[in-house]
Amino acid sequence: MRATVIHGERDVRLEEVPEPRLLAATDAIVRVVAACVCGSDLWPYRGVTPTHEPRRIGHEFVGVVEQLGDEVSTLSVGDFVIAPFYFCDNTCANCRNGVSTSCLHGGWWGADDRNGDFVDGAQGEKVRVPLADGTLVATPGMPDDSLVPSLLTLADVMGTGHHAAVSAGVTAGSTVAVVGDGAVGLCAVLASKRLGASRIVAMSRHADRQAIAREFGATDIVEERGDEGVERIKELFDGIGPDFVLECVGTKESMDQAIRSARPGGMVGYVGVPNGGPELPVRRLFNTNVGVNGGVASVRGYVEELLPEVLSGAINPGRVFDLQLPLSDVAEAYAAMDERRATKVLLRP
């Protein structure tokens, strides 16, 4: 089969790789219907995190079950399934605590599982899925093709935006600012709206992303950044700032923006993968009682809550995809996101 391999800075290639096969009785083989490129894939693509040797890449996919190990009990061949950006048993102590990204038996696409067997990356034609009962969620019946983009967001960006909002503690009637207008930031706006936030500020300088943010529920747009951005946001909320700020980027600047924008006693929900730092300024947090909560999003646990709203069309997070390409154009998909010609690219094998 064909799958995407990253060789180094700005060098991703679709290559012939071994067909996956069932290795454990809890495995499934899934034929990928759609995958995509994540903002975090751009760190190795840009060389910010080095690629020491060629490796498989991609961690978001939906697909159809082709084969099942003998012990898989909740799925059938032919099921359309959503895979989170990691695999997990969904039964261990950490999974039960809602932190399936810390599953005691889980792992990551494109790396070895706990048995030492390689697990495929998602930007390919097929994937061997360990712990299939825990990892995969089947839709009721085969969804209409038009729903595929929104279903795919449940693998990562919609669940991650939701995690930012849940980690911050967004509640009905609360006020929110979102730092970051990428796919996750836009989904964090949508998640805040779902949770009943009464006012949602999207920080964005791009007209097309502002439009989606408005569609997703943003009531205000702030284009300024840094000191000016903090001042503008505080102004919008009695001079003290919103209850919650959702950090969806992962740079030092974006985290500072988030921490400084929250009102005293407010909470920052953060999901941007910290890019080599920074450390958090504890003294500022202490003085203002601003808390920080979040991390690598346990999206598996959110699928059951969000899926019905995607299927009914109540939410349409798939709007964050502004480019669809065949998998054979994966190099162009990375380039388009790297050069900011696209917010998020969907790939069809």
Place this chain on the structure above:
Amino acid sequence: MRATVIHGERDVRLEEVPEPRLLAATDAIVRVVAACVCGSDLWPYRGVTPTHEPRRIGHEFVGVVEQLGDEVSTLSVGDFVIAPFYFCDNTCANCRNGVSTSCLHGGWWGADDRNGDFVDGAQGEKVRVPLADGTLVATPGMPDDSLVPSLLTLADVMGTGHHAAVSAGVTAGSTVAVVGDGAVGLCAVLASKRLGASRIVAMSRHADRQAIAREFGATDIVEERGDEGVERIKELFDGIGPDFVLECVGTKESMDQAIRSARPGGMVGYVGVPNGGPELPVRRLFNTNVGVNGGVASVRGYVEELLPEVLSGAINPGRVFDLQLPLSDVAEAYAAMDERRATKVLLRP
């Protein structure tokens, strides 16, 4: 009148200072019945934070109202009152949000108020209290003298321990570890017990403090620190750690201990004044979904909740005082705490 002045490292003196008088219509003059020395007073005492010129010190007191400005409406001369470790109007947007330590019109004992007028420190015979209606809470009638230590803890340590537990989100049935066996740490144990925690680990190496921790509700004691301490605590909770860890010290070591001890998805509630740092390790927090929440404790807002339990004897946080001295022995009070001969010293003018 006499009040405590810090001149420099290990140099506190009781000195004759001007008698306070009403300066604003919202002021009260309170005669101090009891004050005490705080762990955070030891930073300047030890020279860790420098004292550039002699200044008044002390921020915890209870007393009796002697004079009231014309606009004070909720208090009467002769009332026994509890003062938080700061003054606040208790009506501004931040106070309404429960963050009275960020009061838009408040300030600190031993420093200037917003009118530029000096406000007395608490380790003295009398204190001018700005914003008296917001700051002070009167007890119903004159409390028995035996209740004075517990009432005094509502000025800081009991409210601060409670803030750690509330900031972490301690709920009925949850599991807690407390880092720090000073007065605040012990009160954090008591606060966790009040809030219904099912298991509470106190980290302590001192038999006398362990005994109070047990009395306050600790179910387990861990004497180890560092890697060993983390391991011991994780062992006690299925190998993954407790839901909540309360950091009540303020050093890099104690914060690391707290962050590393919490289970994935857990929360650190912290109230130890960060002593010149450290910054928080965001990557570890991100990977484990451990959140950090807390800061300078808004104890004013907790007095109404905790006071009835102190008056009824349901809780007895005054047990943290293991030495009582006359105010004239204030230098000995600091020395006893500095040399760890006392956990917390109560001073009677």
